[in-house]
Amino acid sequence: MFSVVDTLSLPAEDRFDWWCETVARGAAPTRISSDHAADFVGRVEMLSVGPLEATSISFPALTSERTPALIKRSDPETYELTLIAGGAMSVAQARREAVLSVGDFVMWSSSRPYTGQGRSSADSGPSRGIVLHLPRRLLPFPQSRVEQVLATRMPASGGIGAILAHHLQTLFQEGPALGEPEGARLGSATMHLAHALLAQQIDAREYVEPEVRATVLLARIEAFIEENLADPQLSPHSVAARHHVSVRTVHQVFRQRHESVSAMIRRRRLERCRSDLADPRLRHLPVHAVAARNGLGDPAGFSRGFRRAFGLPPAEYRRMLREGTTGARPGR
Template sequence: MSFTVLHSAVVEPEHRFEWWRDLISQDVAPTRITTDHAKDFPATAGMAQLGAVQLTTMSFPAIRSERTPALIRYSDPEDYQLTLILGTEMWISQARNEARMAAGDLVLWSTSLPFDGRGLAGSHNGISKAIILHLPRTGLPLPTAKVDHLLANAVPGRTGIAGILARHLLGVAEEASHLEGPAAAQVGIATWELATAFLGHWADARDRVPPESRDRMRLARIDAFIDANLSDPHLTPAGIAAYHHLSVRTLHWLFRDREQTVSATIRRRRLRRCCAELTAARYAAQPIHTIAARWGFTNAAAFSRIFRTEYGITPGEFRSTAGGGRL
């Protein structure tokens, strides 16, 4: 898989808008796009195929984007477009709904129904940015009527399931250029299942979400909780299970296909945080035991022993060689 972000600067200023408009119409869906910035249109577009799903990234100045009945008859990929807004505010109207979206919001729209959308001038230097996940309508295991009810409704992507999905999309977009072959397909499957779980939750159709998707969703929540609480020395499988209303047995069952147990996962992530700070200039004056304690290792001797078992050298040796490329 190749992922390349194209910039309108590759063509002459007077042709940039036409170039970007045609690129988006081919990649997303035929759309009538107009702008007051046609004389010079600084914009980008990137596309990544992840198995059955496609990811598009884009940035652009203020525009108006319309998908008309005539354009739908001409060509319709029959996709839902799940979009994460990153730049200035945007507005969309579809299926008798309308929404004004700010950076961090998620919104769903369909290529099979007319819509009117605007990228608004404002903050972020007037540049709209978005990550679009293309989801084939026929593949979603959710009632079409319930999903269509969600169109043109903004959902804040900061907490809960929406927050997990938003962070996932940001991560996929950032690493897309490094994904090849089977890895790209696997990431596509995980992205599809996470998006399905999010839409099922949002549409109150969780009973239609496949069990494996629900398990992946629970794991994503647990991973986010672990990362947010690594500094707590009392972070344990029992505490994690209690917080998520699970039995400890169920928690371990969710980790059954992973290389590491719950406890090993916590330990490895804490060690990685310690390694990062042991080699960071801003922490050069801090004692090793202070850094260790900040990430949940309250016993200095135990930390040194765990570190050496994991990496083959002591924390002091690691620090003195700045990692030495050995980990």
């Protein structure tokens, strides 16, 4: 289930009240104030996939407070794990305060009072975030350990944090178009990655289930493949060696994808080549050089593979794009 509402579709005098009501339904009731209340410009995208509820949110500068009275009135008993995707924010809870910028994660609890601020400026634009609503009862960790990281900055510059951040961006790009079975699998994978991030932050890997470990290993392998497509030696064996597991283990975790490791490497190399061939900045490169820069050193094999994947040889594909004609199947 996917829904999106932009305040610009509403009369200016109704926008801020609508925003406050939407936030209360999507997360938990809060008291919101903003200097932009008279003409509030915000956007909310809500996505439900499998066990996961997620929200992508964009808004101008504001202050949000969850008070003891509001908690007593209604408490969904969730942890709100949030990726800062634009602007700057701060969150104060449990006698801690986190000052956050793009690329940071932060989490707060709906069961404790907190204050959040979104800061926007002409340079940074509106505050934007992607929020995972994690039911407290579904987390495998002791509550006392989880609450150690409330209102604590969790950088997403590398490791599992970077993988989860990229995954969340993709979630809102691709999730709305997926069918129910695919959406359920995507929701479970997202939940597993969130659990892995929290396990790392609270040093509680012993609570992570084998299924979660397999999902995280798959995500790490996929990220490694994306970063090393140009390496002609990239293979299931090199992937296994880099992650200190057996080749058999690599093939096992890829069963989740219904695509072999080698097939993924081949597909992504061809897709990169297709993108490069369409890039005007690379028009000086011969077709075989485009293939080589993406790890495909056999020109004849590349041409055959490209034609099978996209319906015509790479040189003809590039020519058709330059001439502005159609007939290729770039989306295949």
